[in-house]
Amino acid sequence: MTVALNPAPCATPPTRSLHEAARLTDLLHIFDEEVQLCLYQRSPVEPITRYFAAAREQGVLGLGFRLVATPGQALDIPGLAALPGRDALLQDMAYLLDMYAELIGCPQVGMRLEVLDRAMCPRFHVDRTGVRMLCTYYGQGTEWLSEEAADRSKLGRLAQGMPDETSGLIRNPAAIRQAAPFALLLLKGTQWQGNDGRGAIHRSPAPDPLEPCRVLLALDAIW
Template sequence: MSTQTLLRERPALSHTGAHWATGADLGVLADVFDETVTIAIMQRQLDSAMRVSIAAQCAAQPWQLSWRGAPDTTLEQALIRSMPAPQQADAVVSDVRLLAEAMACLFDVDAVGIRMRLLDGAMCPRFHCDNLPVRLVTTYSGPGSEWVPEVALNRAGLGKPLPGKPELVRDIGAIRQLAAGDVCLLKGSGWVGNEERGIVHRSPAVAAGHTRLLLTIDPEFS
C-alpha cells in the first residue's frame, strides 16, 4: 500500500484531547491540519525486525546524520553510509524513507530535511516551542519526547528563566511522554494561525550509560 493511500484512509477526526489527536495508523498525522490540533501522534509497536535493526545502530558511540533532499533512493544510500551497522540497517532505513515520503506527501514538498542522532544526553532539556511550522519526531530507542497539554501551561513562562517569571508548567503531573516507536507531528509557532499555540515540548533525560536514537524530519518549503 502506498504512502498516499495510507494517509488518505484516515477516518473522520476524533480527538482524544483538547488539542491533540492519536491513532494507530499513519493517517492520523493528517489531523495536524485541523486548526485545533497542535500535536498528532501515531502510536505503534515496533516489530522484531525493527528492534534488531535499531539495536545494531545503538551499539556504537554517539553518531549523527544531517541530510536534505527528495525521499528516494539517495536518502536510503545516505542512511546506509552513515549508520554504524549498515548490514543490519534495512528495517530502519525503510522506515525512515516511509516517514520522509509521508512528510513530503502531507505538505506537498519535493524535499525534506532529516536529522538522525544517537544521543547520550538530553538535546533540548528545557520546555519550549519550536519557531517553525511543523516537525516530525520519533524516538526509535530510549525515552521519548515529553510534551505538555495547553491546560497545564502558563505561556508567560516560556523562554529563558528570569527573576519574577512564572513557572511554565502549572501541573507537572500533566506532562505527557511519547513511547519509543511513536511518531508525532509537532506544530510550531511558525505555522500560520498557530503563532501563540506552538506545542510545548522537551527532550527527555537520558540515564547515564544509556542512549536515545532520535529521528526528526522537516518539510522543505520553497
C-alpha cells in the same frame, strides 16, 4: 516493509491541543486550528531496535547524520554501520520520509538522525518551525505538555532562569506525557500559518542513568 500497528489506549483525557490518531490518515488533524500535536502509536520494529543496541555495544553507533532527502528516492546513508537491521532502518526512514512529504506537500525534506547521551533540549519549548515529525528509535521518547497543563507566559526567557518545575510553567505535573519508542509525533511550530504565539510545548527527556543513549529522527519540510 510492513509495520504492525497497535494503537495504545489514551492514558489521560483528550485535550483540544492534542489529537491521538487511531489511523495514519488521522494525522491530517494536525491541520485543525486548535491541534498543536498529533500522536500516532507504532509497535517497535525489533530488527531496528536490535540494530541500535548492537551498534551501541560495538561502539559503531556514530553521531547520526543530517541531509536533504527527496521523497520517492532510495535512501543510501554510508555512515550507518553495516549490521543486521540496517536495511529495515533505511526502509522505515524512507517510509516516514514519503509519508511526511505527502502529508505536508513538500518537495524535499530535511532529515536528521540524532544520537544523544544527554537531553538536547531539556526545557519545555516551542519550535520555530512549521510542522515537524519526530520518531524516537531507541531510548526515551519526547515529552510534551498539553495547552491546558501549561502557562505559556513562563516559556523560555519569560521564566527568568527558573527551572520548568518551579517557574509556574507546568500547571499540572501529572499531565506531562511521553512518546513511546517508534511512536510518531507531529508538532506544530510558531512558523505555521496563523500559529504565532502557539505551537506544541515539548522537551527532550532526562537521560536514563541505566541507558542514557537515545536515537531520534526528525523531519522538516523544505520548499
